Amino acid sequence: MLQQTTVAAVIPRYARFLERFPGVEALAAAPWDQLAEEWAGLGYYARARNLHAAAQAVVARGGFPRDSAGLRMLPGIGAYTAAAVAAIAFDEPVMPVDGNVERVTARIFAEQTPLPAGRARLARLAAGFMDEPEARARPGDFAQAMFDLGAAICTPRRPACAICPWSGECLARAEGIAESLPAKPAKKLRPVRHGVHFLLRDAEGHILLRRRPPEGLLGGMLEVPGTAWREAGWDINEAMEFAPAPADWRLLQGEARHGFTHFELRMRLLVARCPALPSIDGFEAHPGEGLALPTAMRRLLALDVASPGVAGVCDTIFQEPSR
DSSP: OTTTSOHHHHHHHHHHHHHHOOSHHHHHHSOHHHHHHHHTTSOOTHHHHHHHHHHHHHHHHTSOOSSHHHHTTSTTOOHHHHHHHHHHHHOOOOOOOOHHHHHHHHHHTTOOOOTTTTHHHHHHHHHGGGGSHHHHHSHHHHHHHHHHIIIIISOSSSOOGGGOTTTTTOHHHHHTOGGGOSOOOOOOOOOEEEEEEEEEEOTTSOEEEEEOOSSSTTTTOEEOOBOOOBSSOOOHHHHGGGOSSOSEEEEESSOEEEEOSSOEEEEEEEEEEOSSOOOOTTEEEEOSSSOOOOHHHHHHHHHHHTOSSSTTTEEEEEEOOOO
């Protein structure tokens, strides 16, 4: 959970997660829907799919691998996670390299190759720390000390060089360039993508949802059905081709926005009511409240919540022809 989510957000979710899945065996045996429900809102849902697959792999092999090479064979385990677990849990003398360790290493050696191109060299330089006898004797403690050094002293801005235990050896401090390292290329503007979604409710407040494909963005999570997300904006009449059922669709004012890593998403929402939800392959009826949905979908539904009475807040009524 901590790979892409803040500690403050993770702590209560982690406690709830462990209560529901107290061990790797319980997690491996759980159906995906339960795991997806517990992960809703944490983002980067490929992490949850890989976690589920890794738990099943661990159970199948009879236990956890005890070195970084074996850990990297598990789904979703990369170089950093494998090294961190191997060093901290199994005392393997390997150096896990996160953003903090990259920053400390870049400054100690005054390595000025911009990221991400310089990342491989920084990893090799950081691995050399484990050649020291003190580090090899306590690899887990050394790794966590490096994390803390970067987080509390060798910070991205205004590093506390005066109290750093390595200030005398730091080449970047000697050259007066510590705060500029590690070097990064100029940020690119995130492209904007657009989508149109359709919220269909029945008389009891149930809504029609569909589950996204298991792979890809928000894989395996529930969503309000709609168009693809594309850079070109959608004409509403064009988007009506993707309505899940014929209805008097009403376009709500405003748009929902959500930022993904590589693009910003902007969504419009059309709503409709019907006596009973239709039965359509690939779609599911769910209660309208208490749903475990990705943050992007919750922001989309907030448009409907902000419109307590559809009449008077709708721009247009779109009648889809009967199919």
